[in-house]
Amino acid sequence: MSDLQERFQRWADELVDLTARNDLINFKFTKTSTILPAPKGLSKLLNGDTVAITDLCDLTDPDQIKPVKGAIKMAIEFKEQRGIEVLKLASGFATWKTDKISKANAPLFLYSIELENEGGALINTKLRLVDTEPEINPVLILHLQRRMAVGIKDECLEDLEDPTEEKLWELFEAQCPADLEVQRLDGNAIKNLKYPNLPMVADLQNATESLEENTLIAALAGDADSKDALREDISDARQDAPNFIPPKQEFLVLDADSSQQWAINSALQGQNLIIEGPPGTGKSQTIANLIASYIAVGKSVLFVADKRAAINAVKKRIDSVGLGDCFFDVHSSEAVRKRPTEPFVSALKEIKSVPDRDFSAQQLELEEIRQKLVDRSAAIQTKQEPWNCSYIEVLNLAMEAGHEPSQGFDLGTSCLDAITLDQIRCTEKCLAELISLAAQDLLSSRSPLAKAIRNGQLQTPQSIRSALEAVDKLKGAQRSIKDWLQEVEAKARLRGEEVLIQSLIKSSQSLTTSMSSAKTWNSLLLTLASFLPLLSSGA
Structure with a gap:
C-alpha cells in the first residue's frame, strides 16, 4: 500500500467511529433516548403502515414518555439541520467473540423511520418506515472488516433480491468464520443512529487509484509533488475583469462586489479555491452566482453542505431568480421516493415556457453605463499636476x-x-x-x-x-x-x-x-x- 493509500485509509477510519462508543457497535438502552416499541404497534410498523406514537408506547407512563420526547426531538433537529433521517428501528442484535471491545452488542437490521406532524403535539405524532426492506447494519460490517479482518463481501448483501431478515442473516453468518462465534439475539428498539459518512468511507476504500490521480486530493493528503503542481496552477483571472467582460458573457443573477466577482471568475477558469468570510458577507450569494454561471455555460454543479440550513440559503436565492427548475434537491427524500420523475418533468416544462428574448439593447446600455463608471473611477484615482495628487487623495487630506x-x-x-x-x-x-x-x-x-x-x-x-x-x-x-x-x-x-x-x-x-x-x-x-x-x- 502506497503512502497516499495509507493516508486515504486513515481518512476513512476517522469518518466513522468503530469503537464501543458507537451505538451501532455496542448498543446502549438508555432511559432518555431509547424507545421500546409495543409488539402490536411494531407489527404494523414493519408491515408498512403509518403508526401513531400512542400505538408504540404509553405516553401516560413517565418512564416511556421521556425517551419518546428525547428521541423525536433529536430526530427533528437532524432532519432540519442536515436533511437526513436518523431515527432507526433496530430489529435483532448481533454478538461475537472479540477482544477489541468489552461487550459486543450491535443492532443487526435497521429500518429508517419518517415522522409526521413534526413540531406539533407529541400525542399526534405518527411514524412510518421509509422502506420496509431491512438493511444490515453497515457499521457492523465495517467494524468486522477493519477491526476484525473478516472478509465480508458487501456486494453479496447488497445484490440480494427481495431481502428479508432471514435471507440477510444466512448470508452474513455464512461469511463469518466459526471462531468469531457470531450469534443473533432477538429484540427491538427505536433510537437515533447516525452513519451519514459511510458513503464517503466506501469511496475512499474503493476509489484509491482515482484519488491518487487527482492533484488536489493528493495534495490534501500531503503529496509533495502535487502541492508543487497546485502552487503553479494559479488562475490568471484579473481583478478588473468586470470592467471589460462583455455583458452577454457575464451571468451573475445577484449583486456581487469586485472581490466576489474575482472569486467567481477564478472558479470559472478552473481555479481551486476557498471562499472565507464571517456571517452576512455574501458567501451564499456568491455560491448562487457561481452556480448560475456554471449552468449558463452548460456545466453541472454538485453543491453539498454539512447542514441543511446552508443548502436552504443557496436554494432560496436560486429560486428567487427563477432558476429553481435547474436545482434538484436530493435531500427531499419523501418527494423523490413517492414521485421520482416529477422534478424532471416539472423542470422540462419550465424550460419550454421560457421565452426567447433579445437583450442586446439592454446589454449595450449596460456596457455604456459601465464604461462611464470605469472612466469616473480612473479619473478620481489619477494623480493630477501640479501637486501630483489624485481627487481621492485630496479628499483624504x-x-x-x-x-x-x-x-x-x-x-x-x-x-x-x-x-x-x-x-x-x-x-x-x-x-x-x-x-x-x-x-x-x-x-x-x-x-x-x-x-x-x-x-x-x-x-x-x-x-x-x-x-x-x-x-x-x-x-x-x-x-x-x-x-x-x-x-x-x-x-x-x-x-x-x-x-x-x-x-x-x-x-x-x-x-x-x-x-x-x-x-x-x-x-x-x-x-x-x-x-x-x-x-x-x-x-
Missing part, C-alpha cells in the same frame, strides 16, 4: 485637516503695505470661486495665485491643508468681507486709490461690533492673512 488644530498667522507690515484695492477685489473673487476652480484655472495668467503656485508655495500637503482651511473660514464670513470691502472702497475713493494700512486697521476695528463675536473677526483676519504673502510676492 481635507478630511484629515478637519481633525488638526488650527494654526495662526502673523500679519507682517510689508504684507499689509502691499495691499491695493484691486488686489482686495481679486482676492475676494478668487476666494468665492476657488472651490469650483480646476488646476488649469488656478494656473492661468488671470489667477492671482498662479505665480505663487508655480513657485511651489502651495506644493506640500501642509500648505494645501492651510489653504483649504483658509477658504473654509472665509466662505462662512463672505457677507462680512463684502460689507468690509464696501466701506474700504468708499473711503479709498475719497482719499485716493491707495489704501493706507492705518485705514484698514481702523476699518476692521469699527466692524468688529457688527460681527457675532470677536472670534469670528479674528478668524477672518487669520484666514485672509494666509493669502497675503502670496499677494505680496506679486502673484
Whole structure:
C-alpha cells in the first residue's frame, strides 16, 4: 500500500467511529433516548403502515414518555439541520467473540423511520418506515472488516433480491468464520443512529487509484509533488475583469462586489479555491452566482453542505431568480421516493415556457453605463499636476485637516503695505470661486495665485491643508468681507486709490461690533492673512 493509500485509509477510519462508543457497535438502552416499541404497534410498523406514537408506547407512563420526547426531538433537529433521517428501528442484535471491545452488542437490521406532524403535539405524532426492506447494519460490517479482518463481501448483501431478515442473516453468518462465534439475539428498539459518512468511507476504500490521480486530493493528503503542481496552477483571472467582460458573457443573477466577482471568475477558469468570510458577507450569494454561471455555460454543479440550513440559503436565492427548475434537491427524500420523475418533468416544462428574448439593447446600455463608471473611477484615482495628487487623495487630506488644530498667522507690515484695492477685489473673487476652480484655472495668467503656485508655495500637503482651511473660514464670513470691502472702497475713493494700512486697521476695528463675536473677526483676519504673502510676492 502506497503512502497516499495509507493516508486515504486513515481518512476513512476517522469518518466513522468503530469503537464501543458507537451505538451501532455496542448498543446502549438508555432511559432518555431509547424507545421500546409495543409488539402490536411494531407489527404494523414493519408491515408498512403509518403508526401513531400512542400505538408504540404509553405516553401516560413517565418512564416511556421521556425517551419518546428525547428521541423525536433529536430526530427533528437532524432532519432540519442536515436533511437526513436518523431515527432507526433496530430489529435483532448481533454478538461475537472479540477482544477489541468489552461487550459486543450491535443492532443487526435497521429500518429508517419518517415522522409526521413534526413540531406539533407529541400525542399526534405518527411514524412510518421509509422502506420496509431491512438493511444490515453497515457499521457492523465495517467494524468486522477493519477491526476484525473478516472478509465480508458487501456486494453479496447488497445484490440480494427481495431481502428479508432471514435471507440477510444466512448470508452474513455464512461469511463469518466459526471462531468469531457470531450469534443473533432477538429484540427491538427505536433510537437515533447516525452513519451519514459511510458513503464517503466506501469511496475512499474503493476509489484509491482515482484519488491518487487527482492533484488536489493528493495534495490534501500531503503529496509533495502535487502541492508543487497546485502552487503553479494559479488562475490568471484579473481583478478588473468586470470592467471589460462583455455583458452577454457575464451571468451573475445577484449583486456581487469586485472581490466576489474575482472569486467567481477564478472558479470559472478552473481555479481551486476557498471562499472565507464571517456571517452576512455574501458567501451564499456568491455560491448562487457561481452556480448560475456554471449552468449558463452548460456545466453541472454538485453543491453539498454539512447542514441543511446552508443548502436552504443557496436554494432560496436560486429560486428567487427563477432558476429553481435547474436545482434538484436530493435531500427531499419523501418527494423523490413517492414521485421520482416529477422534478424532471416539472423542470422540462419550465424550460419550454421560457421565452426567447433579445437583450442586446439592454446589454449595450449596460456596457455604456459601465464604461462611464470605469472612466469616473480612473479619473478620481489619477494623480493630477501640479501637486501630483489624485481627487481621492485630496479628499483624504481635507478630511484629515478637519481633525488638526488650527494654526495662526502673523500679519507682517510689508504684507499689509502691499495691499491695493484691486488686489482686495481679486482676492475676494478668487476666494468665492476657488472651490469650483480646476488646476488649469488656478494656473492661468488671470489667477492671482498662479505665480505663487508655480513657485511651489502651495506644493506640500501642509500648505494645501492651510489653504483649504483658509477658504473654509472665509466662505462662512463672505457677507462680512463684502460689507468690509464696501466701506474700504468708499473711503479709498475719497482719499485716493491707495489704501493706507492705518485705514484698514481702523476699518476692521469699527466692524468688529457688527460681527457675532470677536472670534469670528479674528478668524477672518487669520484666514485672509494666509493669502497675503502670496499677494505680496506679486502673484
